[in-house]
């Protein structure tokens with residue numbers, strides 16, 4: 001039996017153990033998947049301990065994704081762009097890092113929701129860790145225009161600057177905006193807006209004017225459950241189609257699972273089951 005798990009703080013709420021257990025069951029993989037609450041100042045020690053216990057890899061969640069990236073011996077290109085890792089694989093005492101969040105988002109939009117991002121105008125709200133994890137894969141989907149808007153404009157500028165040599169930039173426009181209630185530069189229509197801010201966690205309102213939305217636009221929140229309801233209500237009230245981040249959660253897990261096991265789990269089936277269980 002091979003061992004995996006999720007390391008974070010908090011971690012009790014994590015649905016990853018259930019998702020990976022179901023993936024393992026459906027693909028016949030001999031593995032288990034636990035969870036470990038890591039003290040806020042104790043990630044490197046916890047990781048060493050986890051490896052010494054014979055684990056083959058782990059997922060990493062808030063607030064340790066940046067530290068996980070820094071501690072790794074090698075990292076995939078998408079983890080380097082994000083400067084953060086949500087997936088670690090251990091081999092011969094070395095730690096290999098990946099970031100599957102962005103491809104999880106893109107797969108949920110393009111495969112599960114059936115909306116192609118190629119040639120679309122996308123607005124990404126936020127420039128923290130969640131936004132950093134998805135910008136590279138969103139660019140790789142080749143939209144026509146991608147605008148990163150953040151309350152603290154400098155952070156959006158720094159995030160975009162890190163992607164300056166992304167191969168997709170020859171074909172598309174990547175720019176930043178200051179995120180404010182009615183920002184001048186955002187009074188255009190977007191086909192897809194992705195909320196990667198933490199505003200809903202603090203009970204705040206959607207931090208952007210609804211004029212950014214094209215009628216029927218996809219309004220995607222990386223949160224799910226109660227935390228995503230405010231944004232979904234806002235989207236619906238303004239003629240957009242809301243989607244929460246549950247599919248992204250399952251799809252990033254599927255990508256991690258494949259990185260560890262070399263086997264693609266049936267993620268759409270597991271997402272369907274999870275939605276039914278939560279309804």
Ligand code: ATR
Pocket residue numbers: 125126127128129130131150151152155179196197198199202204207
């Ligand atoms: P995470 O790793 O979840 O992205 P983070 O790095 O703290 O967390 O980033 C939180 C993001 O939400 C940031 O883009 C933050 O904007 P600032 O960079 O200006 O801090 C954004 N955010 C949080 N609360 C917000 C609010 N009430 N309105 C608008 N943006 C908010």
